[in-house]
Amino acid sequence: MSNIPYKTYLEESEMPKQWYNVRADMKNKPAPLLNPGTHKPMTAEELSVVFCDELVQQELNDTDAYIDIPEEIREFYKMYRPSPLVRAYCLEKALGTPAKIYYKFEGNNTSGSHKLNSAIAQAYYAKKQGLKGVTTETGAGQWGTALSMACAYFGLDCKVFMVKVSYEQKPFRREVMRTYGASVTPSPSETTNVGRKILAEHPGTTGSLGCAISEAVEVAVGSEGYRYVLGSVLNQVLLHQSVIGLECKAAFEKIGVKPDMIIGCAGGGSNLGGLIAPFMGEKLRGEADYRIIAVEPASCPSLTRGKYAYDFCDTGMVCPLAKMYTLGSGFIPSPNHAGGLRYHGMSSTLSQLYDDGLMEARSVEQTSVFEAAQFFARTEGILPAPESSHAIRAAMDEAIKCKETGEEKTILFGLTGTGYFDMVAYQKYNDGEMTDYIPTDEDLAKGFAGLPEI
Amino acid sequence: MSNIPYKTYLEESEMPKQWYNVRADMKNKPAPLLNPGTHKPMTAEELSVVFCDELVQQELNDTDAYIDIPEEIREFYKMYRPSPLVRAYCLEKALGTPAKIYYKFEGNNTSGSHKLNSAIAQAYYAKKQGLKGVTTETGAGQWGTALSMACAYFGLDCKVFMVKVSYEQKPFRREVMRTYGASVTPSPSETTNVGRKILAEHPGTTGSLGCAISEAVEVAVGSEGYRYVLGSVLNQVLLHQSVIGLECKAAFEKIGVKPDMIIGCAGGGSNLGGLIAPFMGEKLRGEADYRIIAVEPASCPSLTRGKYAYDFCDTGMVCPLAKMYTLGSGFIPSPNHAGGLRYHGMSSTLSQLYDDGLMEARSVEQTSVFEAAQFFARTEGILPAPESSHAIRAAMDEAIKCKETGEEKTILFGLTGTGYFDMVAYQKYNDGEMTDYIPTDEDLAKGFAGLPEI
Numbered sequence: 046m047s048n049i050p051y052k053t054y055l056e057e058s059e060m061p062k063q064w065y066n067v068r069a070d071m072k073n074k075p076a077p078l079l080n081p082g083t084h085k086p087m088t089a090e091e092l093s094v095v096f097c098d099e100l101v102q103q104e105l106n107d108t109d110a111y112i113d114i115p116e117e118i119r120e121f122y123k124m125y126r127p128s129p130l131v132r133a134y135c136l137e138k139a140l141g142t143p144a145k146i147y148y149k150f151e152g153n154n155t156s157g158s159h160k161l162n163s164a165i166a167q168a169y170y171a172k173k174q175g176l177k178g179v180t181t182e183t184g185a186g187q188w189g190t191a192l193s194m195a196c197a198y199f200g201l202d203c204k205v206f207m208v209k210v211s212y213e214q215k216p217f218r219r220e221v222m223r224t225y226g227a228s229v230t231p232s233p234s235e236t237t238n239v240g241r242k243i244l245a246e247h248p249g250t251t252g253s254l255g256c257a258i259s260e261a262v263e264v265a266v267g268s269e270g271y272r273y274v275l276g277s278v279l280n281q282v283l284l285h286q287s288v289i290g291l292e293c294k295a296a297f298e299k300i301g302v303k304p305d306m307i308i309g310c311a312g313g314g315s316n317l318g319g320l321i322a323p324f325m326g327e328k329l330r331g332e333a334d335y336r337i338i339a340v341e342p343a344s345c346p347s348l349t350r351g352k353y354a355y356d357f358c359d360t361g362m363v364c365p366l367a368k369m370y371t372l373g374s375g376f377i378p379s380p381n382h383a384g385g386l387r388y389h390g391m392s393s394t395l396s397q398l399y400d401d402g403l404m405e406a407r408s409v410e411q412t413s414v415f416e417a418a419q420f421f422a423r424t425e426g427i428l429p430a431p432e433s434s435h436a437i438r439a440a441m442d443e444a445i446k447c448k449e450t451g452e453e454k455t456i457l458f459g460l461t462g463t464g465y466f467d468m469v470a471y472q473k474y475n476d477g478e479m480t481d482y483i484p485t486d487e488d489l490a491k492g493f494a495g496l497p498e499i
Numbered sequence: 500m501s502n503i504p505y506k507t508y509l510e511e512s513e514m515p516k517q518w519y520n521v522r523a524d525m526k527n528k529p530a531p532l533l534n535p536g537t538h539k540p541m542t543a544e545e546l547s548v549v550f551c552d553e554l555v556q557q558e559l560n561d562t563d564a565y566i567d568i569p570e571e572i573r574e575f576y577k578m579y580r581p582s583p584l585v586r587a588y589c590l591e592k593a594l595g596t597p598a599k600i601y602y603k604f605e606g607n608n609t610s611g612s613h614k615l616n617s618a619i620a621q622a623y624y625a626k627k628q629g630l631k632g633v634t635t636e637t638g639a640g641q642w643g644t645a646l647s648m649a650c651a652y653f654g655l656d657c658k659v660f661m662v663k664v665s666y667e668q669k670p671f672r673r674e675v676m677r678t679y680g681a682s683v684t685p686s687p688s689e690t691t692n693v694g695r696k697i698l699a700e701h702p703g704t705t706g707s708l709g710c711a712i713s714e715a716v717e718v719a720v721g722s723e724g725y726r727y728v729l730g731s732v733l734n735q736v737l738l739h740q741s742v743i744g745l746e747c748k749a750a751f752e753k754i755g756v757k758p759d760m761i762i763g764c765a766g767g768g769s770n771l772g773g774l775i776a777p778f779m780g781e782k783l784r785g786e787a788d789y790r791i792i793a794v795e796p797a798s799c800p801s802l803t804r805g806k807y808a809y810d811f812c813d814t815g816m817v818c819p820l821a822k823m824y825t826l827g828s829g830f831i832p833s834p835n836h837a838g839g840l841r842y843h844g845m846s847s848t849l850s851q852l853y854d855d856g857l858m859e860a861r862s863v864e865q866t867s868v869f870e871a872a873q874f875f876a877r878t879e880g881i882l883p884a885p886e887s888s889h890a891i892r893a894a895m896d897e898a899i900k901c902k903e904t905g906e907e908k909t910i911l912f913g914l915t916g917t918g919y920f921d922m923v924a925y926q927k928y929n930d931g932e933m934t935d936y937i938p939t940d941e942d943l944a945k946g947f948a949g950l951p952e953i
Contacts, residue, residue: 050510050511050577051511051577051578052511052577054508056504057504057505057506123504123505123506124505124589124879124880125880135578135652153607154880154881155876155880155881155882155917155919157919194880197876197877198589198877198878198880216922216926217671217919217922217923220922220925220926220929221882221919221922221925223925223926223929224873224876224882224925224928224929225876225877226877419678422609422651422678422679423651423652423679423680424652425578426575426578426579426608426609426648426652427608427609428609428675428678463609465609465611465671465675465919465920466919468670468671468674468675469671471674471675471677471678472670472674472677475674475677475678
């Protein structure tokens, strides 16, 4: 066994004091958000109707490489960060691989995932602006939980629209949010115009993320002292999540290790974008090279099978248009158990980096993902979230390749969260009842048909 | 804000290499286990029918103060330990107290509690003895989960008898165990003689911990290559759990702090016994003094209202007799939501220390416990287990007293686990439907009537 510890923690004094904004080092900047009516770039003024002022500045800032993390946020980070960089000795041994596997574990907080890194930042700026509260949507529930925790900390009201099917099937996530003082409304609801309209047109619908977004935005825009916040996709969210990669890089430097490849699961892109940020910066500046691999579900393959085009971020088509790899806002992913990866598009920043050939992408099927999840749980002790397990699958596949070739590659992957609220999915897998679903070209064509002409 | 970090971690090289056996420093040793038939002290030979050989030695050893932690167990500990010693700055601020509050957090592992510290030790000795597997019972599920994880790591078969009402109401705990490869049987079951007997006498019963113990013991004794393991109460378990207190003491020494009082929840006593072990050792040797406070539910008050007497450890009366503070093995606690604290008796070691006046005890009601749990979650970010929240309640009460008196006491409490699988209880609290229950003297008299005459 080497001298490298199982877990490397930074000292609190070594924690990042600035976020890193990868856009500053990109030659080809991500395309701007467009006004869905005029198709012109959204101005700060237009965006500030929906988002907090400082977050709008962060959203539009593609020139400053470093942005100070306010002290209040750094204090909150100290409650659950630094997260450990873990050497997966037991996994390596079980696989019999010469590869050296590391993972950055973001699940050691009550929200159960990395989402808290951006939730606390967004809540802070809302508080600083003197707002009463924020609204948001949540599907699987990680983001809503993280935001509830952040709002409880700063004494902000938090209104969460939770996709109705999740609200009913995941009562425990709902109760965590309520314990933190959030109000949780099943979407579609009778409390908004858009909700009532959808309920009238589709009585008995169990809702969708797109509908919940529309309801949350409507309430934010229509309520004095409220703004809307989002947990992924946006540039500002990737900025906040850079704390993952910055900590990770500092920890590697502490133990004198440099990864060869970096693997992360990709839904909207917040975790992957945050994990790779400083490494991608080095790559963009020509200082180092890394293989960077995005892993997505075969059932929702935006990078591997999508189109790079302007599209709506929500199914209600009220949000700005974003240029991204997308399956079309009308694409309905199959009921894959990785709820956090069931989004039709991908962060504009990551889409541009992918289009520029700076990162790879692959898709994996969910039964093989749960096989990896179970293997990981039994060897490394941590029960992973289905989303994170996509990265585990790819990391294991790369480690097995190293076994075949004898190469001693150093693999880093992001373990974004724990699966404690995903046991229905594990039960299906344990009972041998999980199936795979890969959309046909015809399925995809239907989604692409809804892309706006720009 | 002081220079003390939010979280103090030991380096891996600073982690304990030996467990501390507090019995070695006790002048009045805990009373021995008695054979239920002969009322004579159980011999090693008798115990080894049920327990692994080395664990029997540990159970009977009240002279060696330090026992080496085998390297294999220390390696496993490194996967999820050291656990952090946390300074609760946010809780202090929210309470406006001059007290300094620390907690040792044992919930950052998939079992969600400290139980894994002993599970991995017991699985290791079973493996070393060449056994095929182990059997156990579980109520709320923490212990069964921990044991499943430990058995998966060492490749041992794990048969868990889960109290039927929990099996049905906590399907997610069950699925975590299954994910780690354990077989989980609802108890009472048709698979054992005692289970069939109970089902015949009480058709439709939802089971009890006592019945599940009896089934697990029957299967262990009747199967080639199996032994029975238990997650609390026993001396061996307190020995393994001393890793909590040893880490805690080392972390305090690192930051130059000495606690004035140490608070822990107490069900069977494994967490409290482990947390206080090295501090109690100093107290026993006259090297230091600490206030030590056990907190139990008002609905199951073994220390505060029980009798110090020999009693059965299980309702089936097949296990050895233990001298302990007990409510009687026939006492049926109300359906309190802290399943881990619903045990009629208390560890013999802790019972003796309490009887000798070396520690205090108090009981708290569950609505005030959940009030503290919610307050803690909102200020410190971690959603605590109902069991752990008993300690939070008492620590908050002590901190509030300090506010009144102006004393700057240093308070340490054990945060044994997280409440992610206890959301039914939180839901009841959130909905205002939680009630308290305090047994009457008549209720207790019924339990005492069943005490054996010895």
